[in-house]
Amino acid sequence: MNAYYLKKAKDNMPDCAGGTRYSDDIVELIADERAHLGVGVKPLGKNRESFVTGDRFVLDFGEHCVGILSFQLTHVQSYLDAPVCLRLKFGEIPYEIDTDFKNHRGELISSWLSEEIIYVDFPGKVTLPRRYAFRYLEVEILKTRQPVKLTDFAVHKSTSADERKMQPLPAGTDPLLVSIDSVAAKTLAECMQEVYEDGPKRDHRLWIGDLRLQALTDSCLFQNHKLVKHCLYLFAACQKDGQYLPGCLYDKPELFYDEGMGITDYALLYAVTLCDYYTYSKDMETTLDLYPVAKKQVELAASLHDEKGIITFLDGWSSFIDWAEGLKTTTAVEGVYLYTLEKMAELAEAIGKKEDAGEYRAALQKTRECAYKNLFDPQKNTFCNVYDNNQYSVQAQVWMILGGVVEGEEAWTILTQCLSNDDYIQPVTPYMHHYVVEAMIRIGRMEEALDYIKNYWGGMVQAGADTFWEVYVPGNPTLTPYGNLLLHSWCHAWSCSPAYFIRTYFVTVQNSPMH
């Protein structure tokens, strides 16, 4: 670990706080075709307070919560002369409560399923030691000798977002945009803990890909520059000669990352995140401090280019781009490299690194030419994953556009002929959909970009999302990369960016950093 960067990270620990949310609202889960995954909820009134063995109820906290659960467990008449055993099951969405966790099959380890069996020895306040992400809580009284009273269910919430800093959208804004913006902001706030977590239900990790979108969106919402700084320094502390930064890291109980976790596109997006950080914070000192780390990522990617000027991968180095099944990524990663070069050229100029800026611009021009020459398929009039199976994907087009290899009308034609064309691999994650929108905006297709946001993120809102999901493909609600929906994160950081688009390009917000 780099001790200097680690110290800087620690000096910039964000504060986590959050109010307390109480609930005594009991709901019933009901089959409902229109509800997300077919499970809806029906209010049943208030918690009746006195329970015996076998009783079970579901509480609705009214909003997605991240935090510590507490409640009061007391005797009704006779003292509790034996431990009381409870099962507590946490769900971000009704489907999780409705589905028996025993039915979990899939690739992710089931220790992520949020369910506890606890024993309470004495009446009084019970506070669970772990943090949960949930809106619905199922309580089952597994064993008690005497009737028990269960009251004062509360979540002591945690976030490093100061929600008071968020400006409301102006009166008269399209209600769907208001909803999308609000769900996006909630999603981001829930993921903002001591780092930008990817999902507060599962992983709790700081991934560069998510960080980039979170930091960008946060700049338009809560402006927690300290949190961005903390995360940038954490990654910087992990740098090793000749290696990419790790794609993700763990900050608890202390900074840790696994060797060989370098992800080419994520390493580049670290540099992009620093560029964004300077744009929004104008914090020259931190930017100069971290600039060498960003520069190193670009150099490592540059060194991977072959004699044709196209990126290749070293053994053990990986890429991400999107979760689409079977996706080949080299062409898209080439686009990420170009996108990064352009941002780095701007940053280098802004912070007085003229020479670097010149080199970045020269590399940008040359590499764009190589990319067009070698990766564009004139017959199909789209980019192709030439270096891997000649695969065609939307992802490749989007990143070639973002890399500036094609522009304007030509780019738009390429993009439109791929989107919704089954011959092309389609975007799956909200993360990738962000870059689709960004590509549209880059080539000036503002109206289409807005429609895309309304359709895609608006689709989740209309399906009842409180927070945006880890995976969403319209019309395919059961699609999962894990073999099981139970472990999806239903509040996932990389889905939060529509608030950035709305507030930067579509709605004028008072005191917005960009207006």
Place this chain on the structure above:
Amino acid sequence: MNAYYLKKAKDNMPDCAGGTRYSDDIVELIADERAHLGVGVKPLGKNRESFVTGDRFVLDFGEHCVGILSFQLTHVQSYLDAPVCLRLKFGEIPYEIDTDFKNHRGELISSWLSEEIIYVDFPGKVTLPRRYAFRYLEVEILKTRQPVKLTDFAVHKSTSADERKMQPLPAGTDPLLVSIDSVAAKTLAECMQEVYEDGPKRDHRLWIGDLRLQALTDSCLFQNHKLVKHCLYLFAACQKDGQYLPGCLYDKPELFYDEGMGITDYALLYAVTLCDYYTYSKDMETTLDLYPVAKKQVELAASLHDEKGIITFLDGWSSFIDWAEGLKTTTAVEGVYLYTLEKMAELAEAIGKKEDAGEYRAALQKTRECAYKNLFDPQKNTFCNVYDNNQYSVQAQVWMILGGVVEGEEAWTILTQCLSNDDYIQPVTPYMHHYVVEAMIRIGRMEEALDYIKNYWGGMVQAGADTFWEVYVPGNPTLTPYGNLLLHSWCHAWSCSPAYFIRTYFVTVQNSPMH
């Protein structure tokens, strides 16, 4: 609650402390006919530290422990990127570890079984929130994505006994007596927490019957008079006009008792406990303070006597005496009343309550006569439970002897012809066996009393007991009042009294309070 007595109880809160016991000694459970309940242990060496899903091991802490468990859970190489799920099972004896808790059937609620399934989110020190009573700990790794290291298993022990105060038995003492004394002392120390608990594994409650034997034995071992005082005041705080003190109370999270929990013999033994307290502590102030409460218990029992001078029960008032199946108790309770009268007469004299002393002595003489006249069966030459089904029991004889209704050779003849005679209900609990020994000593049968101790408590020692058990009937190891052995308390307060007998009557110990 009586606020004055409650305040006095709080002012006399005992301190709980205790060292830390570490273990990395792995054992294997083995079938062993000679071992208690057929389950023995074989040492397997040291904990190997690195584990994967499905691994399981049993740690032996080398002694019975009451306290909080902690351990270190860390990654071996790759970071723990998902929660680790462990099953932890606690056993006072190997049989509990060997028996699947799922097989529990019986009358006591299974929430007393000490087993937890826990999830650990981050590597580091894990401290469980509950207190356990155990020597053996089984750990099973239910779910982990990466190998885990489990080390530094420790029990942070708790007791209010200061074991440094205990005098060793002199060199040359019969080794069996030394063992019995040592197991008894350990049993008592483990049950001495913020109150004299009946059993640290199950109940954790302060019962008057147990308290009497614990306080008496403690006076010869650790002399924690403050703890006796605390417990006496707690009961005093529960007194209500026209009602016995409750037979038991709960001290956590605050003083509580269930209405209608009066137990006639236990209420009387409260008075006896106060008499003992004065004998050992000579604390006149406390004794005078609590004397009215003791006196009230005697008055209530006196008022239950019918025109023949024999005790009867009011509806809803109960008795205990022993757990022997189908036992009828009125004759034995009559004996407890007489026993109490005698002790109270002595106390009243000692603290200057001459008039009371006279009344107690008069009542004692008159009631002894009534008892002999009405409860003795000359044909069988033993006492009979005349008021309930004419049942014959050892319990009735023992308490008539302790009540002074018969003495000397006559008493010895009565006792011997009942013990081991199947026509008489036999003692079951170590608690009742205490009073058998006390009866023998009262009539001067010292040698037989010592043999009885060696046979009865020595039998548990020879069966491998670390601490004395809740229930023990020689030759009938599977006898249970609960329908299941899993919920027996294997370290039970009312078994601790042989140390009192040994140190008071059989071995001269330096600085003993009675020598």
